[in-house]
Amino acid sequence: MRAPEESLKTVGTPILEKNVKISCRDVNVYYGTKQAIKDLSVDIGEREVTAFIGPSGCGKSTFLRCFNRMNDTIKDCKVTGEIIIDDENIYDKKIDAVLLRARIGMVFQKPNPFPKSIYQNVAYGPRIHGLARNKAELDDIVIGSLEKAGLFNEVKDQLEHPGTSLSGGQQQRLCIARAISVQPELILMDEPCSALDPIATGKIEELINELRKNYTIIIVTHSMQQAARVSQRTAFFHLGGLIEVGDTKKIFVNPEHRLTQDYITGRYG
Amino acid sequence: MAHPDLIGTEQRIWVPADDDVDMLVKGHIQADSEGSGRIKPHTIHWINTLKERGALEMRFNRALFTNGDSREPELAGIWGAVVGSFYTLFVTLLLSFPLGVATAVYLEEFAPQNIWTDIIEVNINNLAAVPSIVFGLLGLAVFLNFFGLPRSAPMVGGLVLTLMTLPTIIIASRASLKSVPPSIREGALGVGASRMQAVTDHVLPLAMPGMLTGTIIGMARALGETAPLLMIGMVAFIVDIPTGIFDKATALPVQIYLWADSPERAFVERTSAAIIILLAFLLVMNAVAVVLRKKFERRW
Numbered sequence: 001m002r003a004p005e006e007s008l009k010t011v012g013t014p015i016l017e018k019n020v021k022i023s024c025r026d027v028n029v030y031y032g033t034k035q036a037i038k039d040l041s042v043d044i045g046e047r048e049v050t051a052f053i054g055p056s057g058c059g060k061s062t063f064l065r066c067f068n069r070m071n072d073t074i075k076d077c078k079v080t081g082e083i084i085i086d087d088e089n090i091y092d093k094k095i096d097a098v099l100l101r102a103r104i105g106m107v108f109q110k111p112n113p114f115p116k117s118i119y120q121n122v123a124y125g126p127r128i129h130g131l132a133r134n135k136a137e138l139d140d141i142v143i144g145s146l147e148k149a150g151l152f153n154e155v156k157d158q159l160e161h162p163g164t165s166l167s168g169g170q171q172q173r174l175c176i177a178r179a180i181s182v183q184p185e186l187i188l189m190d191e192p193c194s195a196l197d198p199i200a201t202g203k204i205e206e207l208i209n210e211l212r213k214n215y216t217i218i219i220v221t222h223s224m225q226q227a228a229r230v231s232q233r234t235a236f237f238h239l240g241g242l243i244e245v246g247d248t249k250k251i252f253v254n255p256e257h258r259l260t261q262d263y264i265t266g267r268y269g
Numbered sequence: 270m271a272h273p274d275l276i277g278t279e280q281r282i283w284v285p286a287d288d289d290v291d292m293l294v295k296g297h298i299q300a301d302s303e304g305s306g307r308i309k310p311h312t313i314h315w316i317n318t319l320k321e322r323g324a325l326e327m328r329f330n331r332a333l334f335t336n337g338d339s340r341e342p343e344l345a346g347i348w349g350a351v352v353g354s355f356y357t358l359f360v361t362l363l364l365s366f367p368l369g370v371a372t373a374v375y376l377e378e379f380a381p382q383n384i385w386t387d388i389i390e391v392n393i394n395n396l397a398a399v400p401s402i403v404f405g406l407l408g409l410a411v412f413l414n415f416f417g418l419p420r421s422a423p424m425v426g427g428l429v430l431t432l433m434t435l436p437t438i439i440i441a442s443r444a445s446l447k448s449v450p451p452s453i454r455e456g457a458l459g460v461g462a463s464r465m466q467a468v469t470d471h472v473l474p475l476a477m478p479g480m481l482t483g484t485i486i487g488m489a490r491a492l493g494e495t496a497p498l499l500m501i502g503m504v505a506f507i508v509d510i511p512t513g514i515f516d517k518a519t520a521l522p523v524q525i526y527l528w529a530d531s532p533e534r535a536f537v538e539r540t541s542a543a544i545i546i547l548l549a550f551l552l553v554m555n556a557v558a559v560v561l562r563k564k565f566e567r568r569w
Contacts, residue, residue, distance in 0.1 A: 073458065075382065102461025112452035114471055124470070125460035175456070182460055 011256045012246035014042040021046035021186065021216045022067065027081035029062050029071065036062045038240045040081075044233075049208060049217045051227035051248065054237035055263070060220050063237070064188050067218065068104040069097040085186070102129050105179030105187040105215075110195050111171035113163030113178070118155050121163040121174055122146060125182040141181055149177035150207050169200025176207065180215070187211065189219040193226065205230050224264055228252050236260045285330065288342040288535035290316055294327065297534050333542055337508045338524065342535035345528070347543050349510045353423055353503070353518030354492060354550075360427020360514055361434060361491050366484050368431070369438030373480070376439075377446040378468050397436035404433045405500025413501060420502035421517040429497045434487035441483020445476040478565040485558035489551050495522040521547045 015023075022044040029037035037059045044050050052060040062071065069090060071077045082089050090100055102125070113121050122142045125131075132138035142159075146152035151173040155166070163174050172192055179187055189208075193201040208217060208230045221227050227234050228248060235245040236259070244251060244260040255261045289308055292298045293316065298308065319325040336346025372393075380386045408429035412418045418425050449472050457467035498504065503519050504527065511518035519527070525547065528540040 068459070070455070070458065073454075073464075098461060098463045100461075101458060106455075106459035108452060108455060108459070110452060112450075112456040114453065114456060115475065124457075124462075128460075128462055128466055128470075178456070178460060 010041070010242045010245060012244045014242065014245045016043040016045055019045045021085065023084045025082045027066060027079065027083060029066065030078045032076040036240050040242050042235060042242055042245055044216065044218060046216050047212060048232040049212050049219060049230050051231035051234045052218065052220045052237060053224060053227050053234060058237040059240040060237045061190055064190055064218060064220050067186065067188055068101045068106055070106065072097050102182050103184055105182065105184035107172070107175050107179055107187065107189045107192045109191040111168060111175050113171050113174050115162060115164050117160045118163050118174060119159040122177050122181045125178060129182055131182065145177040145181040148180055148211070149173045150203065151177055169196050169203060172196060172200070172204060173207065184215065186216045189217065191220050191222060194222060236263060285332065285343040286325065288533055291343060292534045333539065337510050338506060338519070339508060342533050342539055345539055347521065347524055347546060349507060350519050350521045350524035353511050354520040356423035356511060356514045356518060357426040357430060357520055358488055358492055360424055361430040362488060364427065364431040365434045365438055365487065369435050369484070370442050370480055373439050373442030373446060374468060377443050378464065378472065393436050393439050397440060401433055401494055402496040402500065404429050405497030407432065408497060408501045419515055421505045421507065422515050423511065423518050424514040425501045426498050426503050426520065427514070429501060430491040430494060433494065433497065434491050437487035437490065438484050442476065442480040445479025445483065446472060448479065449475045478562045481561045482558045485554055489554045492550060492554065493522055493547065495526055498523050
C-alpha cells in the first residue's frame with residue numbers, strides 16, 4: 001500500500017525550460033461536485049506531439065477539452081487554474097472562447113464531417129472567419145488544407161460530393177483538413193483513430209508526423225503503440241491526476257512510476 | 270356595358286333552378302303529396318312542361334366553387350370560406366412558424382436549465398392539451414374585448430389558431446433539434462463557430478424537415494378547427510368574399526357547420542361537398558408534409 005499523496009504526485013519532467021507552447025498551472029476541473037482533474041501542472045512543447053495516455057475515465061479527454069474551452073459547453077463544468085498559451089491565460093475573463101477555438105483545431109473521436117459537400121466542410125471555417133477575400137483564395141485554402149491532410153488526391157474529382165459519403169478514414173482526414181483550414185497553432189486530437197482500421201490509422205499517424213513540423217499537437221490515445229510511434233512526449237494520467245510525464249522514449253523504456261510501468265506493460269488498465 | 274350590341278337581340282341563357290326544383294328532380298322531395306307545402310301543384314306542372322321541352326337539365330353547379338355563402342343553396346358556394354380559411358391560416362403560419370421555431374431553438378440550444386425554463390416547458394406541454402374552445406374564449410376576451418380587434422376577422426382567427434398550433438410546432442421542432450447529433454455542434458464549435466453560427470449554419474438546416482413537418486401538421490389541425498372560431502364570431506353569415514385579413518370572413522369547417530345546420534334539404538349536398546373539399550385540402554397538406562420531409566431529409 002502506497003500513500004495516496006505519493007501515487008498522485010507528478011514525476012518526470014512536467015515543466016519544460018525552453019520551447020514551451022502551453023503551460024498549465026494548478027488546473028482543476030469539476031463536473032458538478034465531482035472532481036475530474038486534480039491540481040495538474042504541465043508544459044506542452046511547441047511543434048511536437050504530446051500524447052496523453054491512461055485508462056478510461058482518467059480525465060485525459062477532459063483535460064484535452066480544456067485547451068480550447070470545449071468544456072464551457074458542458075453544463076456544471078467548472079475549470080480553475082491557469083492554462084497559458086503564448087503568454088495568454090485562456091481562462092482569463094477577457095478571452096473570447098469562440099475566437100480561441102478558431103486558433104485551436106480539434107479532431108474528435110468519431111469522424112464528424114458536416115452533412116455538406118467535401119468542399120463546404122473545409123471552406124466553412126475560413127468563411128466564417130473571413131480568411132478568404134474571394135472564391136479563388138477560398139479554393140486555395142480548401143485545396144491546401146486537403147493536401148496537407150493527405151486527402152486531396154483521393155477526392156479531387158468529387159469535391160461536391162457529400163463529406164459523409166467518404167470512408168471512415170477519409171472522413172477523419174477530412175475533419176483534420178477542416179481543423180487546419182483555419183490555420184490553427186495547436187491541434188487537439190481526441191482518440192482520432194479509435195474508430196478506424198489499421199490501414200486508415202497508419203495514414204493518420206503518417207499525417208500527424210507530417211503536421212508536427214508546423215503545428216503543436218496533443219493527442220489522446222488508448223493505444224500505447226500509437227503513442228510510442230507518433231509522440232515526442234507522453235503524459236500518463238490516472239484518476240484525474242498526472243502521474244508521469246516525459247520524453248516518450250523514457251516513459252516507455254524506463255518509467256519512473258510504478259503505475260506507469262504497470263500500465264504500459266499491460267498489467268493494469 | 271361590355272356588349273352594347275346585344276341590346277334588342279334575343280339571347281338564351283341558362284339559370285340555376287331553385288333548390289326545391291333540384292331536390293324534386295333528384296327525388297329527395299315527394300312530388301305527389303298535395304299538402305307538402307314546399308312545392309305547389311302548379312309548380313310541379315311547370316317543371317314537367319319544362320322537362321318535356323328540354324329546358325330543364327341536370328348540370329354540375331360550379332357556383333359551389335366560385336360563390337360566397339347564400340341563403341339559396343343553389344347559389345351558395347364555399348369560395349368565401351376557402352378565402353377566409355386561407356387568410357386565417359396565412360396569419361397563423363406567419364406568426365406561429367417563426368415564433369415556434371425560435372422558441373424551440375432557444376429552449377433546446379441556449380436556455381439555461383432553471384426553474385423558469387422548467388415552468389415554460391411544463392406550460393407548453395400543457396397548452397397542447399387545452400381544449401380548443403378555451404382558446405376561442407381567450408381570443409374573445411383578449412383580442413376582441415381588450416384589444417378591440419374586429420369581430421369575425423381572419424386576423425383574430427389567425428391569432429387564436431396561432432396560440433393553438435404553437436405547442437405542436439414547438440414540441441415537434443424541439444424533437445427535431447434533439448435528433449441532430451451533438452457531434453455536428455462540436456464540429457462547428459471546434460472550428461471556431463459561435464453557438465449562434467453552429468445553430469444557424471448546421472443544426473437548423475438539419476432540423477428543418479422535422480420542423481416543417483410539425484408545422485404543416487399543426488396547420489392542418491388549425492385548418493380543421495371550428496370551436497375557437499365560433500367564439501370570435503367567424504360563425505357569422507357572410508356573403509362577400511373577404512379581401513383582406515381584417516374583412517369579415519368565415520372558415521371552411523365553420524361553413525360546413527353552418528350549412529349542416531340549415532333547414533333546406535339541398536344544403537345536405539353542399540355540406541357533403543364542402544366536407545369532401547376540406548378533406549381534400551387536408552390530404553394535400555399532409556402530402557406536402559411528406560414530400561418536404563423526403564426532399565430535405567439528409568443522412569449523417
